[in-house]
Amino acid sequence: MRLSTVFLASFLAAPVLAGTIVIEGNYQGKNLFIQNPFSEAGVGFCVFEVTVNDQIATDEINSSAFEVDMGNFGLKMGDAVVVKVRHKDGCTPVILNPEVLKPKSTFDIVKQGVASDGTYSWITSNETGELPFIIEQKRWNKWVKVGEVPGVGKPGENTYSFKVTPHSGENTFRVRQVDLTRKSRYSEAVKFTDPSVQPVTWGPAKPKEEIAFSANTLYEIYDQYGNIVKRGYASKVDITALKKDLYYLNYDNKLGESFLKR
Numbered sequence: 001m002r003l004s005t006v007f008l009a010s011f012l013a014a015p016v017l018a019g020t021i022v023i024e025g026n027y028q029g030k031n032l033f034i035q036n037p038f039s040e041a042g043v044g045f046c047v048f049e050v051t052v053n054d055q056i057a058t059d060e061i062n063s064s065a066f067e068v069d070m071g072n073f074g075l076k077m078g079d080a081v082v083v084k085v086r087h088k089d090g091c092t093p094v095i096l097n098p099e100v101l102k103p104k105s106t107f108d109i110v111k112q113g114v115a116s117d118g119t120y121s122w123i124t125s126n127e128t129g130e131l132p133f134i135i136e137q138k139r140w141n142k143w144v145k146v147g148e149v150p151g152v153g154k155p156g157e158n159t160y161s162f163k164v165t166p167h168s169g170e171n172t173f174r175v176r177q178v179d180l181t182r183k184s185r186y187s188e189a190v191k192f193t194d195p196s197v198q199p200v201t202w203g204p205a206k207p208k209e210e211i212a213f214s215a216n217t218l219y220e221i222y223d224q225y226g227n228i229v230k231r232g233y234a235s236k237v238d239i240t241a242l243k244k245d246l247y248y249l250n251y252d253n254k255l256g257e258s259f260l261k262r
Contacts (some may be wrong), residue, residue, distance in 0.1 A: 021085040021093065025101025026129045026153065027075040032083060033096040036061065040090025047093050049086040054079070065096075078103075078128040078153050103129015103153060105177035105185040110157060114164065114177075114192035120173055121161040122187065129153045129225040131177045135162050138172035138189070139218065140250040151177065165233075166192060167253040168199040200252035208262040211237040211249070219251040 023032075036045045043065070050057040052073045059068055071238070075081065081101055106129075112122035120135065130153035136143040139160050146165065152158040162172065164173060170193050176186045179185045213219070213235050221230040224246055230237060244259050249257045 011105070014239045017027075019087050019089055019107065020089070021213050023083045023085075023095060023098055023101060025079075025081055025098075026103050027077060027079045027081050028104060028128060029070075029077060030097075030100040031070050032098075032100060033065065034061075034068065034085060035065050035084070035096055036063060036093040037091050037093065039088045044088075044090035046087045047085055048088060049084075050169060051086075053080075053082055054084075066259055077155050088103050091187045099161060099180055102180045103131050104181075105129075105131055105179040107151070107177065107185065109187045112187060114171075114173065114190060116194075118164050118166055118192075118194065119161050120164045120190070120192075121159065122175060123156050126155055127151060127153050127158060127242075128155065131179055133160060133175045133177060135164070136174050137164065139167065139253065140220070140255045143174070144218070164192075165218070166194045166197055168197045169193065169253050192217060200254075201259075202249070202251060206260050206262050209238070211239060211259070213237075213251060219249065222250075224248075227259045 034047065036047045038044070039046050045062055047061050050059065050061060050068055051067065052070065055073055057068050058072065059066055070081070085093055086094070106126050107124040108126045110123040110125050114120045131151045133149045133151055134145055135147040135149065137146045147162050149160050149162055164171070170191055172189050172191055174187050174189045176184045178184050198215070200217045202211055216233060216235045218233050219231065219237065220228055221239070222228045229242060230239070231246070239261060244261050246258060246260055249259060
């Protein structure tokens with residue numbers, strides 16, 4: 001959901017023009033509630049008009065709080081919505097639940113898989129908001145983000161794809177979304193093995209300036225306290241800036257191999 005304002009964009013509703021509050025988002029099947037103070041003159045209430053996608057709301061607005069019935073506008077789940085609350089000068093109504101127009105993660109996976117060329121594709125249904133899909137790969141006993149694809153946010157079937165970079169052996173991938181609840185919604189994991197990807201080796205055992213891999217690979221170097229000191233995707237890693245000490249290396253599908261930096 002986007003809240004528009006001349007001075008700032010924030011989660012809280014704020015005036016856009018003199019006497020107008022604008023809220024943008026997606027229809028989630030719920031109504032808006034608005035707190036409506038008296039006007040500055042003390043006669044009548046602050047709000048004098050509410051529109052939804054430029055259609056005037058017919059709800060009773062002459063009260064200290066009122067409900068905007070979003071079901072009156074022929075909206076479908078996930079439809080874009082622009083609500084404008086026009087009010088008198090010297091007073092400001094409050095949108096009590098602007099979060100109801102924020103997208104929620106509701107997707108269902110219809111089908112997913114990884115093709116022989118490494119293209120991970122998935123088909124969803126039941127989306128109700130434009131949220132990005134985060135592509136994750138299981139590496140080193142944890143899930144690692146490897147990419148992101150914008151979500152369509154419509155309830156029908158939507159098709160997505162992303163080219164993954166597999167490591168040697170069996171790979172595991174999934175997608176997830178995070179909405180306003182900050183809780184993740186995950187797909188089931190999907191397995192993939194590319195027989196052309198050979199195990200990666202590295203050296204020297206006691207490096208001084210550089211670690212060389214036999215092929216490009218994702219890697220992490222961390223110290224004895226578990227702090228990541230370098231990470232990336234490469235065939236060579238410059239370690240001249242690391243102090244002389246014991247370190248641990250994650251790469252390819254290998255976990256926690258140690259080396260002593262000279």
